[in-house]
Amino acid sequence: MMQDSIDFGTMNIPKLFRMMFIPTLLGMILSATINIADGIFVGRGVGNDALAAVNIVAPFFMLATGIGLMFGVGASIVASIHLSHQKVKRFRSHYVLCYRFPC
Numbered sequence: 183m184m185q186d187s188i189d190f191g192t193m194n195i196p197k198l199f200r201m202m203f204i205p206t207l208l209g210m211i212l213s214a215t216i217n218i219a220d221g222i223f224v225g226r227g228v229g230n231d232a233l234a235a236v237n238i239v240a241p242f243f244m245l246a247t248g249i250g251l252m253f254g255v256g257a258s259i260v261a262s263i264h265l266s267h268q269k270v271k272r273f274r275s276h277y278v279l280c281y282r283f284p285c
Contacts, residue, residue: 254280
């Protein structure tokens with residue numbers, strides 16, 4: 183079985199960009215579609231005040247998501263560095279910490 187490998191150190195930057203762009207774009211489109219669907223269901227089902235409340239809370243939700251991603255990606259980078267240096271015990275401690283204290 184052939185595996186795709188991504189080498190961020192030696193691959194061509196435009197090729198890397200294209201490889202990462204499509205999944206990122208699809209994720210953003212899906213997230214926007216979910217927000218639109220929430221607005222439609224809340225607006226029709228509950229009313230205008232509930233729709234206003236959803237739209238007021240949306241930036242706080244995005245902020246919480248951003249902070250959680252920041253800590254999650256940062257911790258995974260530290261864990262990956264330890265794993266690449268064959269420091270398995272330190273890798274496991276960081277890996278467990280990522281899941282024990284989620285944001």
